[in-house]
Every structure is written in structure tokens, then in C-alpha cells.
Amino acid sequence: MILEKWLQGARPEISTSSVLWKLSGTMFFMYLLIVGVSAFTIQPEERTVASGNCQFRGKHFKTIFGVEGEPAVLRCPQVRYWLGASASFHVNMTWRKNDSAGMAPGGEETQVWVKDGALWIVPALQGNSGTYICTVRNASYCDEMSIELRVFKKTEASLTFISYPQILILSTSGSLVCPELSEFTRNKTDMKIHWYKDSVLLDQANEKFLSVQGTTRLLINNVSVEDEGYYSCVVAFAHNGTPYNVTRNIKLRIDKKEEETVPVIISPHQTILASLGSRLTIPCKVFLGAGTCSTTLLWWMANNTNIKSAYQEGRVTEGQRL
Ligand SMILES: *[C@@H]1O[C@H](CO)[C@@H](O)[C@H](O)[C@H]1NC(C)=O
Ligand SMILES: *[C@@H]1O[C@H](CO)[C@@H](O)[C@H](O)[C@H]1NC(C)=O
Ligand SMILES: *[C@@H]1O[C@H](CO)[C@@H](O)[C@H](O)[C@H]1NC(C)=O
Ligand SMILES: *[C@@H]1O[C@H](CO)[C@@H](O)[C@H](O)[C@H]1NC(C)=O
């Protein structure tokens, strides 16, 4: 799992020349702490931009994998931030593919449409692979972020690329979770997930594996080394009367015992250069290993002071965790 948190600096007030402004005057540090609870506040940003002026926040670290012929859904990566920042949520979300100028259409008759801010591609084809850009805009603010979609043919060879890694501990009981399904299982009481191990359907009468009713979990009893390998979960989804399967692949690794998880900062490590007068966003990326977001705290500091105190006027703010 990877965590990301941005540090954002709005325009410095004084901008006399356009020389490079080195951020060495202020020492920025990122701090991590493993705690039992996560206590995070999302700080609203106060800024106004002229309409048409849209800030690009960068590419989301996650790549979305799709299986050819199945539905794929892209969620706007920056939306959680907007939800936290703006109570009213009067925003306009639009999508476009990087290599085409056109907006994604709104109607569900076509292959590609936008619903509640998410981009749906039904069915996804290999040609739909690429970088997609989501623009979120309200009356006073606009930003964009991109996310990559890669659609693979359903073959054994593609498994290593498209599998989600999951870990269970030897001789314990634990669950696999069928990931990234929320759009397909929402408001469904009769959700039924079929689980496969190495392409063989896992029988419900099996005492070893139990697909927990009404959830996206597969319970594995008394985990053994032989349980390692590729699993897939399949949920049926109908659109306009056409049935589709949604497949997710999991690569299960078995560990001897629960390891201490020590988060590692991936970036940044180097001095950041910025041009004077520009807006600057610095992402901090942290690898959590088998750790989870809920037990990790991540924050930025400037000169050993927290950002809110160091910049009381709010010129530099912390973004949300992604
Ligand atoms: C950080 O320290 C440097 C050097 O003492 C100072 O120039 C700078 O203004 C300080 N920045 C903040 C945000 O306190
Ligand atoms: C637009 O969104 C920004 C950022 O979320 C928020 O601070 C601002 O209040 C919103 N403006 C309107 C008019 O809704
Ligand atoms: C959203 O923005 C697009 C492009 O600017 C515009 O065509 C569309 O009408 C807007 N939708 C709403 C609901 O404001
Ligand atoms: C869009 O594509 C162009 C050229 O292929 C590339 O230079 C640019 O970085 C891409 N933009 C994003 C947001 O990925």
C-alpha cells in the first residue's frame, strides 16, 4: 500500500523576477508515526482563481487495471479532497482522455459515460488504455488530475501485471478481499462473488475456503504454504440488460508471522526547485508494505514546526491523504 500527502504552496506575494527560488531557506520534513487511530483533518484551501485557469495536480500514483470485455470504472482521484473541502459540493466533473480533446459524453447508450463523477467504460477494450484526466470545477476553483488505465486480455500471462498483492499469515485464518468493486456492488443485497484458485472454482462445501455471504471476502481457514498463488473473484454485473463479469485477480503471499511494518518515504529526497511566483505542489509518497493507512500518521513540517503554525496565513497547506 502506498500513501501520498501533498504540500502545497500558493503564490508568494512578492515576485520581482522569475529566477529559480530554492526552497532551502525553509527545511521541510515529512514525519511518520505508527499509531492505533488515525486522526486527520482536511484543511480547506482558500484561494480564488480566474475561471479557465485550471491547476494540474499531477498523475495519481495508482494505475487502474481492467480486463478486456469487462466494465471499467475510473474515479476522479482528487474528489475526496473536494468532498472534504467543500460542504456544498457544487462541482462540475468532466473527463477526457489525454490524447483526445473531447469530453466524455454523459449518456449511457455509448461505451463511455460519466456518472456521479466516475468515468464508466463498458465494455473496456485494449484501445481504451491510456491516461485520463479528470477536471473538477466550481464557480471559484478548478483542478485536474490524471490517472492511468491499462486494459489487458484475460490470459495467464497478464496475471502478474494485473494482480493485487495480498498477504496472509501461516497457520492462522484470514480473508482475501475482492478489491475495487464498490461501483458494482453498491445497493446490491444479493451480491454473489465467485472465487477461483488457479482458475478452479472454489466449492462452497469446502471447509477450507468460505465466501462470506454479502461481503467481498473469502475466508481461508488454517492458512498453509500451499494456499499461496493466484486467486480471482468474479461478480456479475448487468448494464442495460447486457450481462458482464467483473474479474479481479489477487496474488496471495503467505508469511511466516506478522512482520513489523516500518513505513518508508519513497519521495521526495532531493532539493525541490521552484520558479518564483508559481504555485508548487510537493507530493510525499510513503510505502507502507503490509501496513495500513489507518495505523499510519503522516504529516509535513517546516523548520520543525507544523505547517498550520508555520504558515498561519495559509499560504502553504497540507493536502489530504491519498
Ligand atoms: C525557516 O527558517 C529560515 C532560516 O532561519 C527562515 O528564513 C524561514 O523564514 C523560516 N520559514 C518558516 C516558514 O518559518
Ligand atoms: C469551490 O471549491 C473550493 C475548494 O473546494 C471551495 O473552497 C469554495 O468554497 C468553492 N466555491 C463555491 C462557490 O462553491
Ligand atoms: C460542466 O462543464 C462543461 C465544460 O465546461 C460544460 O459543458 C457543462 O455544461 C458543465 N455542466 C454543468 C452541470 O455545469
Ligand atoms: C499527455 O500526453 C502527452 C504526449 O503524449 C504527454 O507529454 C503528457 O505528459 C501527457 N499528459 C499527462 C497528464 O499524462
Ligand SMILES: *[C@@H]1O[C@H](CO)[C@@H](O)[C@H](O)[C@H]1NC(C)=O
Ligand atoms: C492446520 O494445518 C496443519 C497442516 O497444514 C495441520 O498440521 C494442523 O493440525 C492444522 N490445524 C488446525 C487447527 O486444523
Ligand SMILES: *[C@@H]1O[C@H](CO)[C@@H](O)[C@H](O)[C@H]1NC(C)=O
Ligand atoms: C461470467 O462467468 C461465468 C463463469 O464464471 C460464465 O459462466 C458466464 O458466462 C460469464 N458471463 C459473461 C457475460 O461473460
